[in-house]
Amino acid sequence: MPDIILGIESSCDDTSAAVIRDGYLLSNVIASQQVHRDFGGVVPELASRAHEQNIVPVVSQALDKAGVKVEDLSAIAFTRGPGLMGSLLVGTSFAKTLSIAAGIPIVMVNHLQGHILANFVKEYGKEQRQPSFPYLCLLVSGGNSQIVKVSGPLEYEILGQTIDDAVGEAFDKCSKMMGLGYPGGPVIDRLAARGNPDRFSFAKPHIPGLDYSFSGVKTSLLYFVRDQLALDPDFMEKNKEDICASFQKTLIDILMDKLIKAARQTGIREVTIGGGVSANSGLRDRITLEGRKRGWNTYLPEFRYTTDNAAMIAIAGYFHYLAGERTPLDVAPVSRMADF
Numbered sequence: 328m329p330d331i332i333l334g335i336e337s338s339c340d341d342t343s344a345a346v347i348r349d350g351y352l353l354s355n356v357i358a359s360q361q362v363h364r365d366f367g368g369v370v371p372e373l374a375s376r377a378h379e380q381n382i383v384p385v386v387s388q389a390l391d392k393a394g395v396k397v398e399d400l401s402a403i404a405f406t407r408g409p410g411l412m413g414s415l416l417v418g419t420s421f422a423k424t425l426s427i428a429a430g431i432p433i434v435m436v437n438h439l440q441g442h443i444l445a446n447f448v449k450e451y452g453k454e455q456r457q458p459s460f461p462y463l464c465l466l467v468s469g470g471n472s473q474i475v476k477v478s479g480p481l482e483y484e485i486l487g488q489t490i491d492d493a494v495g496e497a498f499d500k501c502s503k504m505m506g507l508g509y510p511g512g513p514v515i516d517r518l519a520a521r522g523n524p525d526r527f528s529f530a531k532p533h534i535p536g537l538d539y540s541f542s543g544v545k546t547s548l549l550y551f552v553r554d555q556l557a558l559d560p561d562f563m564e565k566n567k568e569d570i571c572a573s574f575q576k577t578l579i580d581i582l583m584d585k586l587i588k589a590a591r592q593t594g595i596r597e598v599t600i601g602g603g604v605s606a607n608s609g610l611r612d613r614i615t616l617e618g619r620k621r622g623w624n625t626y627l628p629e630f631r632y633t634t635d636n637a638a639m640i641a642i643a644g645y646f647h648y649l650a651g652e653r654t655p656l657d658v659a660p661v662s663r664m665a666d667f
């Protein structure tokens with residue numbers, strides 16, 4: 328009997344369902360919510376409502392595409408947290424309801440674990456490289472910036488993390504401040520590709536150990552833009568490519584300094600990245616470059632796995648399922664989730 332897992336992801340503003348069979352992807356359906364665009368960020372109440380509308384059709388589509396019936400499922404894996412409470416409630420409640428209706432066990436997954444394991448989603452007919460254990464994962468998103476040592480599919484140690492803002496937050500808030508729109512990461516990434524990364528410099532933090540800080544660099548950009556605009560009201564418009572390139576380079580420098588330190592301290596040479604910011608082209612190029620220079624084996628997730636998706640939840644759930652874990656039906660979602 329194959330192990331067939333339905334994954335459900337609803338932690339933020341993407342409603343997604345995926346089916347994997349023995350670790351191989353059969354379907355991955357994502358409904359991205361457009362309602363937030365005009366608000367410059369995700370509006371939690373609107374996100375929950377959109378999840379409620381999307382969840383049934385998205386799961387049906389995922390099952391249809393996979394050619395799998397509900398009764399074929401071995402388990403339903405769902406994101407328990409971290410994320411927006413109202414959004415998480417929709418996916419969690421749906422998983423529990425389907426579990427009761429069809430008599431299928433549920434397995435809870437930490438959303439971050441999904442990002443960490445995204446490289447393990449296998450696809451039929453595709454050659455894939457997978458990191459071997461132990462590896463380091465640079466986990467970078469709108470809510471997290473961490474270096475995680477992954478010793479096995481379910482064995483994690485956080486070596487360092489941000490003490491204030493996440494790097495994605497720095498991208499988003501600074502983009503908003505510069506009037507470039509939301510989400511900021513992709514916009515800054517695109518503009519940075521046409522700019523000079525060495526033209527301007529911004530303050531870098533001095534944090535001991537492997538922890539990160541991104542609030543200082545954000546303030547540094549804020550004051551810089553404010554002062555320059557006072558001298559020339561068109562400064563932003565005339566220089567936005569160079570500002571974005573220089574700002575992005577500063578963020579990447581900060582991320583890479585600690586990652587290099589972590590690799591040196593642990594002697595680990597298997598390195599992956601995950602989370603929304605792992606889509607950043609500058610970061611992807613840099614990690615590849617540093618990897619070549621330092622003899623690391625680097626693994627970059629496919630772009631479709633950098634954003635929120637249920638395929639990564641299904642693969643993480645699969646590992647929990649194989650370990651014999653089953654989640655009781657009185658489980659409730661949690662907006663913050665410290666442990667993996």
Ligand code: KG4
Pocket residue numbers: 339467468469470471494495496498499510511512513516602603604605606607608633634635
């Ligand atoms: O993991 P994710 O989809 O969701 C949460 O953190 O909830 O990450 C979203 C973050 C946002 O801050 C967004 O600006 C950032 O990922 N992001 C990027 C890029 N694409 C998305 N940051 C830099 N460059 C990108 N290309």
